[in-house]
Amino acid sequence: MLRLIIRRFFWFIPVFFVVTGITFLTMHSLPGGPFDTDKTPPALVKQMENAFGLNRPVYEQYFIWLKNAVQLDFGPSLKQRGKPVASFLLPGLAVSAQLGTFAMLFALLIGLPAGIIAALYRGRWQDRSATLVAILGVSVPPIVMGPLLVWLFALQLDWLPVAQWSSLDDGLLPYLSHIILPAVTLGAGLSAIIARLTRASLLQVLGEDYIRTAHAKGLARHTVTIRHALRNALIPVVTYLGPLAAAVLTGSLVVEQIFALPGMGRYFVSSITSRDYPMVMAVVVIYAFIIVFVNLVVDVLYLFIDPRIDHAH
Amino acid sequence: MLTSSAQTAAAAAAPQRRSRTLWQDTLQRLFRDPVVVICIAFLTLLIVIALFPSVFATAPYEQTNFPDKFAAPGAIAAGGKLEGHTYWMGADKLGRDIYSRLIYGTRVSMAVAFLGAGISFLIGLSYGLVAGYSRPRVDNVMMRIVDIIYAYPTLILIILLQVFLTALAQKDPAQMGAVERLLVDLDRSSGGLFFVFLAIGAVSWLNMARLTRGQVMHYKQQEFVQAAQIVGASNRRIMGRHLLPNVIGPCIVAETLAIPSYIYTEAFLSFIGLGVQPPMPSWGSMISDGYGALRTAPWLILFPALALSLTMFAFNFLGDAVRDALDPKLRDR
Numbered sequence A: 001m002l003r004l005i006i007r008r009f010f011w012f013i014p015v016f017f018v019v020t021g022i023t024f025l026t027m028h029s030l031p032g033g034p035f036d037t038d039k040t041p042p043a044l045v046k047q048m049e050n051a052f053g054l055n056r057p058v059y060e061q062y063f064i065w066l067k068n069a070v071q072l073d074f075g076p077s078l079k080q081r082g083k084p085v086a087s088f089l090l091p092g093l094a095v096s097a098q099l100g101t102f103a104m105l106f107a108l109l110i111g112l113p114a115g116i117i118a119a120l121y122r123g124r125w126q127d128r129s130a131t132l133v134a135i136l137g138v139s140v141p142p143i144v145m146g147p148l149l150v151w152l153f154a155l156q157l158d159w160l161p162v163a164q165w166s167s168l169d170d171g172l173l174p175y176l177s178h179i180i181l182p183a184v185t186l187g188a189g190l191s192a193i194i195a196r197l198t199r200a201s202l203l204q205v206l207g208e209d210y211i212r213t214a215h216a217k218g219l220a221r222h223t224v225t226i227r228h229a230l231r232n233a234l235i236p237v238v239t240y241l242g243p244l245a246a247a248v249l250t251g252s253l254v255v256e257q258i259f260a261l262p263g264m265g266r267y268f269v270s271s272i273t274s275r276d277y278p279m280v281m282a283v284v285v286i287y288a289f290i291i292v293f294v295n296l297v298v299d300v301l302y303l304f305i306d307p308r309i310d311h312a313h
Numbered sequence B: 001m002l003t004s005s006a007q008t009a010a011a012a013a014a015p016q017r018r019s020r021t022l023w024q025d026t027l028q029r030l031f032r033d034p035v036v037v038i039c040i041a042f043l044t045l046l047i048v049i050a051l052f053p054s055v056f057a058t059a060p061y062e063q064t065n066f067p068d069k070f071a072a073p074g075a076i077a078a079g080g081k082l083e084g085h086t087y088w089m090g091a092d093k094l095g096r097d098i099y100s101r102l103i104y105g106t107r108v109s110m111a112v113a114f115l116g117a118g119i120s121f122l123i124g125l126s127y128g129l130v131a132g133y134s135r136p137r138v139d140n141v142m143m144r145i146v147d148i149i150y151a152y153p154t155l156i157l158i159i160l161l162q163v164f165l166t167a168l169a170q171k172d173p174a175q176m177g178a179v180e181r182l183l184v185d186l187d188r189s190s191g192g193l194f195f196v197f198l199a200i201g202a203v204s205w206l207n208m209a210r211l212t213r214g215q216v217m218h219y220k221q222q223e224f225v226q227a228a229q230i231v232g233a234s235n236r237r238i239m240g241r242h243l244l245p246n247v248i249g250p251c252i253v254a255e256t257l258a259i260p261s262y263i264y265t266e267a268f269l270s271f272i273g274l275g276v277q278p279p280m281p282s283w284g285s286m287i288s289d290g291y292g293a294l295r296t297a298p299w300l301i302l303f304p305a306l307a308l309s310l311t312m313f314a315f316n317f318l319g320d321a322v323r324d325a326l327d328p329k330l331r332d333r
Helices: A004-029 A042-051 A059-069 A086-121 A126-140 A142-156 A172-206 A209-216 A221-259 A264-273 A275-303 B002-016 B022-031 B036-051 B096-131 B134-149 B154-169 B178-189 B193-219 B223-231 B234-273 B283-292 B299-326
Strands: none
Touching: A004 A059, A004 A275, A004 B134, A004 B154, A059 A275, A086 A126, A086 A172, A086 A221, A086 A264, A086 A275, A126 A172, A126 B299, A142 A172, A142 A221, A142 B234, A142 B283, A142 B299, A172 A221, A209 A221, A221 A264, A221 A275, A221 B154, A264 A275, A264 B154, A275 B154, A275 B178, B022 B036, B022 B299, B036 B096, B036 B299, B096 B193, B096 B234, B096 B283, B096 B299, B134 B193, B154 B178, B154 B193, B154 B234, B178 B193, B193 B234, B223 B234, B234 B283, B234 B299, B283 B299
16 A cells, blocks of 8 residues: 555656646746736836746746745745745635535535435435436536525525635634535535436445345345445445545636635636736646545545455556 | 258248347437437527527627616617617626527537537547557556646646637737637637637547547457457557447447536636637626626526526436436346
């Protein structure tokens, strides 16, 4: 297992170079720079660019950035008065992470039971309605779901605030009331995916011989379902957690736009248009790292859940 | 004698038991479900609308009529250029007819759906076929490339590409090369749509390549491929004639199920202002406009949101149904 972890860790190195390389090259080939505004005189723009090393050749800038990035120094933001990028992104990452966690919890809480019920009552109305709701869930995208929830719960019923963010320091109730709509918006589609996956996987397991054996030897129905079927049925669901985490990441970017949350995704979109190179690079590195890391965790989890899988090969 | 008479009897009986091919079987099972028929009818209607939007639209999509801004559905234009015109679905903040914009927006979504699927299908299928059938060393390199791009969050890569391409379009035409100018011209004439395809297509083939390669790995060990190799068929023939027909079924299902994500990606890009360029309407930009007026004029968002969700639902449902119909395990149940 240690070998697997080490190998996966080394895998991050080529990923890191390619991802940062593509981003760096694309960003720097965009016309216009961070200091190009109508008001700034050209001489001052030149001076600023010199100060931040933007007059050097692109590959030189890349190596300088690389040298600093390896030491976890992502440099100053070019738009926010030279404050370090980290001072924006760490709070942003915290917001995105909280949003993602709540969304994931919601998705599992709704998706798993729905999938299990659908599989156990296969072909009956419970199954049909769960399946229909699941397809509806993946068909109503966040840019529709978000406004719909805002209209219903914030504007019509006036139960919840419209948008914005409230940190936990302001009290538990404001915090939850601000996070609930974005989290549900993000989690709804994911819960539908989890429900479909759970249903398909559980159905397959329920058809296996060892389930029939368990029934034949007179075990109670729920024992068979929980101890024998569900344990094996959850394996594909766990492997899907990797892509799911990626979906949460990009999904949180969408939801942060809709609800105007100060998360990492919003910094990404705003800094890409304002040519804030260090900010964009840092966000991309963090995203790529999270995806590689989550996939590693999933692989290790997989090993624990299903001892039949041998990673030596 | 006995066996030959048995054979003739079997041969005589054969025409009565009509055999069906896999596709006939699939189609028959598909059309048994009324919801599938409704989905197909709905999508066909959308395709017709996308092909001939001017037949359905009641006003030019870019025509503004400020006195009628935020007109309610069913309101009749009192004056201006659109005098006497009925706003079936209301008017937006510039007094443009939402129904007509919705009709033209269909063109964008359908184009992304089919061209996005086409690009991803072509590139992904051929890449996966070649990787799967090549020597392990080549396969390894090809799939590691896919893995590396995969570590890039797709939406981020699409946004980055889209920003890059739109910036390209704003460059001074005098400084462009021939290829660049061709691309930019294509993009201008399609209202910014072409670059959206390019960005989505450039990323979406990865999944297809992975799926195809996995399928090829499974089939290439089997006897019929070995037999073809022994007979001396060329690699191209084996890939095209022997592997492709086996691989293509799951790929079509996966592609149908991926179409909603292309439609959604375009809508989201337009939602944040990185998609098609105004005044070209897209459901995504219309949702964005409507979201801004949610408090005062909720019907602005209602119709494009419905259109987007229904279209995605139809593709999802159809994809699911095709998958179930193709799955031999679910047969006769």
